[in-house]
Amino acid sequence: MSDSMILDKELLFRLAEELPPLQFVAEQDRRWPLEADPQTYLDYYHINFAREFPEVVHGFGRVDSNNFRVATHYWLPPKPKGTVVIVHGYYDHVGVYHHPIQLALQQGYAVLAFDLPGHGLSSGMTASIDSFDHYADVLADLLNRSRDLLPQHRFALGQSMGGAVLLNYCWRYSPDDFAKFALCAPLILPRGWRSGRMLYRLLKGFVSHVPRRFTPSSHDPEFADFIARRDPLQSQYLSVVWITAMKIWAEGFRHFKPLDKAMLIVQGTGDRTVEWRYNLEQLREKLPNAEVKLIADAGHHLVNESTEYRAQVFTYIQSYFFNE
Template sequence: MMDIQIAIQQLMDQQKPFSFSSNENHLMQEYTKFYGLDFPQVEHLYGYISCCNEQIFLQSFRPIEPRGTVLLLHGYLEHVGVLKHAIRFLLEHSYQVLTFDWPGHGLSSGKRATVNQFSDYLCVFESIYKEIVPSLTDSRVHVIAHSTGGAVVVDYMLNHSPDFDRVVLIAPLVRSYMWHASKIGFYLGNRWIKEVQRVTRNIHQEYANFIQMDPLQNHKVPLIWVQALFDWYKKVQSATPSNQELLIIQGDQDRTVDWKYNIRFFQEKFPKSHIEIIQSGRHQLFNDTKSTVVQTLGYIHGYLSK
């Protein structure tokens, strides 16, 4: 078997354009096997698209008779490969899944784990949603976004009138954990420190072990990204509240985002939002204990089925 790091590097070097016909080569087979994305009786399309000055790696998983389409977005420092439980669940319930790696993440191009401003993420999301998604599905699209992916969707919803069907945010980012202490540390140290070590606090041990062996994980947080988060936070504070409906699923043991503040933010900016709190749930609700993952996916299924 080819080493997964070699397969990943060759996929990134080749940057084969996105294909609208199924053509699973041996490199992609290594990737899908390693990340548990090799689903039976599913049409898998994949490849690179030029988008916002980056090469974005896009994937489509389509069951035999899809009942709808979900645009699924991962969080910061991660990539599509960590979403296998969510993708499998959605396929089992006959949803086509469209998903991609953010710039600087996974198989996409870009300086690792950083952007100069969050509008770079927004550019990619808007381009894919408006220009690529319509060519892959005829149905209206549900959006499910985790953490930083949720921040991007929130920004889009507060500044547009999107025609999403349903929107689900999983542990969405607005303010990060220990927000005020983080800001003090940032302004004291950013002249001399360019990046800090990723802190994997309070996550399920099995997932923590996986992170250590996953070649596509990012283990450093550039302070340029932290500044971009602070700038984005200021921007969304002044946004006009939206009457759009969404579901927020949040764990009460999250030590990555400032979830109590974030819930208040959503209640103010999205008065029609529905909130589900998962007892003992941490930030990685798609990669937590089995009971937490099942509960998270159950809330999603119930909301999409309304």
């Protein structure tokens, strides 16, 4: 992520408007990302991996799905061992997922990543959604459209809300579409939800959003500063509509039948974003074959933690995914 300038919001608006349809044909999809505006965006967020890995094809464009224009990336090595599908968290976008994308490419895997509706360069009401089902529906569409290009030996990595999206996909579609899942601090309920329900009831129906509080989710001060001050794709507001969708997701999760799919769950004990103890209790009940790894004192944004904590996170993921 850039250390100095702030990316021009006009450039980002233009970029979102000009996203070409992604064909999932490598020779076609690789051309537009080489133009000036996409290169500025890719360099700013340090995700210009076609430069770091010259043999990797980077496809970048939009997929029209479920009434959204979904900004979508794939990185395709010459002989990929499989595909890692990365699903980001609330407020996030592909641009801040440099570390897990790089990890997958270093291991020789293709990567599929996209900005969820209402996030990053995708369309939709900012940081809002009517139902978490819509996120999973977009994921299902992208998996189907990329089927002929990207290897079907798939691994799924979800951070926070991205973990919720993957779990939603498991119950509403099929967990067998992925060989393995790694969920980093998956969202069931956010921290303080029980005490905040009264405020939510007061706000609902009167306001559409409230100002966002930028509390550090990582021990990496550079990442925290970037998110709060230098990332123009970050929403400044918390959507009340999204809170309603999250509430419905959490209530529905309690009624899911247990799933025997093996998964890796990585959770930091210093997480101040989700109710991680309650969440793990629910996850262990619904995912009895899940392997849970606790990292002492690690914060919430595990894929963007400081080097010390992130190394532990990625050691678990690398061992689970790639040491087959």
